[in-house]
Amino acid sequence: DIQMTQSPSSLSASVGDRLTITCRASQGIRNDLGWYQQKPGKAPKRLIYAASSLQSGVPSRFSGSGSGTEFTLTISSLQPEDFATYYCLQHNSYPLTFGQGTKVEIK
Amino acid sequence: QLQLQESGPGLVKPSETLSLTCTVSGGSISSSSYYWDWIRQPPGKGLEWIGTIFYTGRDFYNPSLKSRVNIFVDTSKNQFSLRLSSVTAADTAVYYCARRDYDPNYGMDVWGQGTTITVSS
Numbered sequence: 001d002i003q004m005t006q007s008p009s010s011l012s013a014s015v016g017d018r019l020t021i022t023c024r025a026s027q028g029i030r031n032d033l034g035w036y037q038q039k040p041g042k043a044p045k046r047l048i049y050a051a052s053s054l055q056s057g058v059p060s061r062f063s064g065s066g067s068g069t070e071f072t073l074t075i076s077s078l079q080p081e082d083f084a085t086y087y088c089l090q091h092n093s094y095p096l097t098f099g100q101g102t103k104v105e106i107k
Numbered sequence: 108q109l110q111l112q113e114s115g116p117g118l119v120k121p122s123e124t125l126s127l128t129c130t131v132s133g134g135s136i137s138s139s140s141y142y143w144d145w146i147r148q149p150p151g152k153g154l155e156w157i158g159t160i161f162y163t164g165r166d167f168y169n170p171s172l173k174s175r176v177n178i179f180v181d182t183s184k185n186q187f188s189l190r191l192s193s194v195t196a197a198d199t200a201v202y203y204c205a206r207r208d209y210d211p212n213y214g215m216d217v218w219g220q221g222t223t224i225t226v227s228s
Contacts (some may be wrong), residue, residue, distance in 0.1 A: 092211055
């Protein structure tokens with residue numbers, strides 16, 4: 001199985017901050033990775049696919065990068081609606097695996 | 108646009124079999140462009156992929172659940188279903204269904220709202 005190690009597990013930030021969340025794969029997954037945002041009581045929402053492509057309708061302050069084993073999600077200027085939990089997901093090989101999640105809280 | 112809706116019993120007794128159905132609307136489950144996935148999330152925890160099915164019936168499962176899980180598709184009803192046997196309290200979770208692109212580059216783009224399953228006597 002491919003393990004996805006996501007960091008940090010939580011962070012406190014202020015509106016306007018720049019954030020970076022990292023996922024590391026235990027083996028190469030090309031760019032077969034997505035980033036998802038989940039708010040309490042809601043289903044995950046895809047932000048980024050193919051590691052760096054912005055999902056239609058998602059604000060441009062979200063961006064993704066990486067390939068192989070190292071991936072990052074960046075929020076350039078945190079907005080109040082961005083406080084949520086973020087997950088990476090590798091869909092390169094079975095079983096599909098998620099990162100452990102990063103909870104972004106208000107400082 | 109495509110929508111997914113999970114349905115299930117809400118409460119299941121320990122040792123029994125959980126059955127859930129995901130109904131696809133606004134598109135065909137028989138598309139060769141997509142897989143159909145089940146994912147779950149225990150209370151306060153992260154996401155776990157359960158398994159997937161293609162419209163032909165080809166399926167893949169998480170090894171951690173493989174001995175207890177079966178996913179099948181009913182193309183006539185535009186539905187796919189999950190059966191999980193011998194449930195315990197550890198199977199209490201929100202269960203989601205999702206659509207995933209056949210190309211591994213793209214992942215899951217549409218999710219159902221989720222259904223809460225509690226395992227308790």
